[in-house]
Amino acid sequence: MQAGPQAMTLSERADALEEHMMHELEHIVTKSVLFNLADGKVEMEGGAALMAKNPGKYMLMGADPRLPKMPDKPTLIDYFKCRFASTAHLLQSATHALKAGHSEKVVLACLLHDVAVVSFIRCDHGYWGAQMIEPYVDEEVSWAVRAHQALRFFPDESAGYAYPDMYVKYFGPDYQPEPYIVEEYKRARNHRHYMTARLICVNDIYSFDPNAKVNLDDFVDIIGRNFKQPKEGLGLDNSPSAHMWRTMLWPTRFL
Ligand SMILES: [Fe+2]
Numbered sequence: 102m103q104a105g106p107q108a109m110t111l112s113e114r115a116d117a118l119e120e121h122m123m124h125e126l127e128h129i130v131t132k133s134v135l136f137n138l139a140d141g142k143v144e145m146e147g148g149a150a151l152m153a154k155n156p157g158k159y160m161l162m163g164a165d166p167r168l169p170k171m172p173d174k175p176t177l178i179d180y181f182k183c184r185f186a187s188t189a190h191l192l193q194s195a196t197h198a199l200k201a202g203h204s205e206k207v208v209l210a211c212l213l214h215d216v217a218v219v220s221f222i223r224c225d226h227g228y229w230g231a232q233m234i235e236p237y238v239d240e241e242v243s244w245a246v247r248a249h250q251a252l253r254f255f256p257d258e259s260a261g262y263a264y265p266d267m268y269v270k271y272f273g274p275d276y277q278p279e280p281y282i283v284e285e286y287k288r289a290r291n292h293r294h295y296m297t298a299r300l301i302c303v304n305d306i307y308s309f310d311p312n313a314k315v316n317l318d319d320f321v322d323i324i325g326r327n328f329k330q331p332k333e334g335l336g337l338d339n340s341p342s343a344h345m346w347r348t349m350l351w352p353t354r355f356l
């Protein structure tokens with residue numbers, strides 16, 4: 102006997118709704134294993150099972166119609182507008198750096214420092230974010246984005262950075278970074294771009310201000326001068342990280 106709606110748990114109902122929505126779509130939309138891992142399941146649906154459940158349909162091999170439509174040749178700005186789940190934190194940090202009179206490279210590093218968190222994945226976001234932008238920015242910018250992952254756990258009072266109170270609240274007073282983060286920090290301390298990464302931490306806004314006036318338009322020129330937009334479109338070029346942008350473009354493509 103099938104369980105009626107009342108007998109279903111909230112998550113079963115969410116699954117049923119999702120399955121219903123999938124049937125409404127013209128193509129079969131699939132979830133990568135990572136999406137299931139985030140739900141606490143080490144699972145994937147194989148191609149044959151999906152085809153059997155969706156007679157007469159083909160796998161989605163392009164844009165997901167449920168997501169905002171991206172232009173044929175997307176720019177970083179298009180990703181900001183159509184793929185980043187939230188831009189307030191990035192814009193606030195970059196605005197802070199701009200007002201403090203820092204260089205365009207520092208401002209861009211602040212603008213992109215958590216790009217992975219808002220668009221892709223949280224775990225090791227500094228590493229992911231750096232890799233995403235590396236082919237398109239000066240080495241100083243991507244190096245700093247990578248290093249902020251480690252530096253933010255270590256105070257540098259001389260640069261005006263104390264361990265954030267928010268981290269005590271988020272992770273508890275006893276939280277210790279993993280050994281690889283400690284090692285990364287030690288290496289970063291002696292690097293020539295140390296201060297750029299440190300300035301990301303200094304300008305990182307740890308308390309979100311809903312009233313702060315921030316605007317992506319303030320950064321269009323800085324992006325234009327410092328982010329090498331590929332002519333084919335970001336993600337449709339052949340850079341070493343283009344596939345990461347394509348994955349954001351088409352996150353539910355079957356292969
Ligand atoms: Fe961060």
Ligand SMILES: [Fe+2]
Nearest residue numbers: 214215305306
């Ligand atoms: Fe941040």
